[in-house]
Amino acid sequence: MVTVMELPNFHGGNQSLSDLPVEVLCEIFLKLPMRSLLSCKCVCKSFDELIKSPTFIASHVNHNSSSKTNTSCSVSILVIDGNYRDRSEHILIGTKDNSVTSIRRVRQSNPLTIPTSVIGSCNGLFCASLEMIGEQWGSHIILWNPVTRDNRYLPKPKIDAPERQLFPVFAFGYSPQSNEYKVVRFISYYSSGNITLPSPSDVFIMQIEVYKMSTDSWTVLDAKALPCDGPDHMSLESDPFLPLHFGHSTRTLFLKGAFHWLAVNPKNVTDVCVAVVAFDLEREELKLNSILEPRRILHAKKGQLEVINDLLGLIVPHSPTEYPPDFDIWLMNDYGNRESWTKHYVVEQSTGFARPCGYFKDDLLLMVDNDTDNSLFFYNLHTQERMYIFKYGQFYYEHSCSYVETLVPVSKRNVVAENADKVMNRQC
Template sequence: MASSSKRSWSMSTLPLDLIEEIFYRTPAESLVRAKPTCKEWYALVTSKRFIYYHLDRSPKRFIRTVDTVQILDPVTRTRSDSPIPNAFQEPYEIDTLVYCDGLMLCMCGHWSTFREEERYAHLAIWNPVLRQIRWIKPSKCFTCSDYYGIGYDSKKKCRDGYKILRFSDRRYDHWDFDYDGEPEVEVYEFKTRSWRSLDDAKVDWHVDIACKGVAVRGNMYWRAQKERTYILGFDFSVERFKDVCFSPPSAYDSYLACFDGDRLSLLQQDEESREIVVWVTDKLTDVDVSFTKYFTVSRPDVPALLFCSETAHPVYFIGKHKRIIAWSEGTEGERGTFCVFFTLYEIDESGLRKQTETERDSGHCSCRSFLCGYVYVPSLVPLP
């Protein structure tokens, strides 16, 4: 057949609904590059309906920020690295992240020393895929004793009206200085770019220092303690804290995560036996919520996810078929000469299935980051 009679083929000749289905299966990073191709593709990729449906269908990854922005794909077991944005270079290093809809709420500061001028923190909202960053101005000040959450009114059909929650826990404040009337609890609305104090909300609990908050369906959840350990929630629809349910009693190391999109999971591991117990809640929309034991792993090959008290706490999520996907930090060697390594584990009821070392670094102390990383789904959600 003559070359002139051959029919050329390209995606631009496909029906738009078929292109849309292909795009749903395409990583967000690739869709950013596809946006300028034509007006139809740009309109599709930037539409709110497409953005959130694509987000709900996208697989989980892990993110970590130390020397680079590291995004780890637990399926392909590959890691991509990109430079830390200039906005987060010295003196505003990222200390802690809170995730919601592909948006990262970044608590920034310089924590290597405890000089008085470093008692204040800085806050930013960041979408790593879109490379968008916006600094949030405080009503008074942000401090190293603050906890944060990010969410939206879950009673509305569309996910907009994002808000930030800030509350303070003074247990670890070693500085004797006046906060000059700083609100104990306040909410920031992106629409108005302003903070509102919740005067009737009082902080009478202690948040688990290893739990920086889990976002589920627009609300935030932490492990907290008063008389006993329980799950503390904040509903952005009504702007109220709520006691969700008691946490299973245990002397084990405990870690909280989102499960199945609308529930919580709690992973507990015994330091000595290394036995792992995974609990899950009912749907968080239910009136009565409680934890149920999901499965237990009692095998001799199970690794310690928290290597030692000096290493960062692990990050995990529960995959299909009762499978734990965890990213953990460990160390080797003597103090002063040791190296830090990071391992991706895949564990199920039969024990350790796979493990892959993703990084080894002999140049840095393991305590630079309190948490190993964060569960993260890249998204096209623009900054609110």
């Protein structure tokens, strides 16, 4: 039986831990490892109510997000076994002092054990698409918290896209202004259904809808034309729809309250010009961040966006025909100013055919090599050293993101009452 710890009282008698002020208890709980914190919920009712209160959960999220020691890298891979059957695995990689300290697998909260494809992670929550046989990717979405084993199945999106649609783009994030978790879904297609060779008279259509966890519902947005101040071949015509097309492999990143993507002109998908498009999560508005001029940043269309040292970054191949390939890393020093793009790093490779997956922290770039030794490793941008995570069998990289452990509730039954803060002062 778990009992409340008694503390020595130098003025005589004993004092229980529950007699401490709530502020002191919160400070103690914030510094505990997650497993110990969960154990404290079983000590007594007041501890349980305090730890699951909105105020403490918010403080715990802020504490873990600002602490580098509590940040892990979440990686999703598709593993191929000896019988050529595939399964998705989600791995958490802990690092400290430029060394891998732990590797553990995330246990999904999906009781149906259906294969999932991770869309993103935010404040300890994962958002993933359930891969249902015979249905389009992204038709069934789940949110889950690996720590609490809590999950929520989202209602089916409202927009029914044509079967021959372009690949849907999803994003998952949190807006602190409205204290709202949101999932954004972009569906785009050409009116003729011809994805590869649209005709000049073809109409490009993009539809956007947003899910809010507080209302547990989707809202369809009005996809208005996006003002574009770039070169002539990137300017708007008379088309009332968004003029930019997100590629299948486009990486979504979150910076300064907005999601960012690389996009091209759907009227001329072979054009080398590419733009950075942002979606403000609070205002739910699209905007053009910058045009990447091909004469200055070569091969930008083949690049990927990253958040590097709190700056908007772009990783591009130094030369698409070079083997092994090197990569240039550009940073936007002044957010929103396209003239401030500056090349900061060069990733040089003497062997192998590794490609960058994403920037983690402390100048560590996550990379995968599926060509020579089938390995996953961190590449130090300053020392150019490789820190191998593992050398697996046959696997394919799918997704990576930063992850912190939190107690953020997901299921509706775990929503705490509005007066939860008051009960924190109750005694055991």
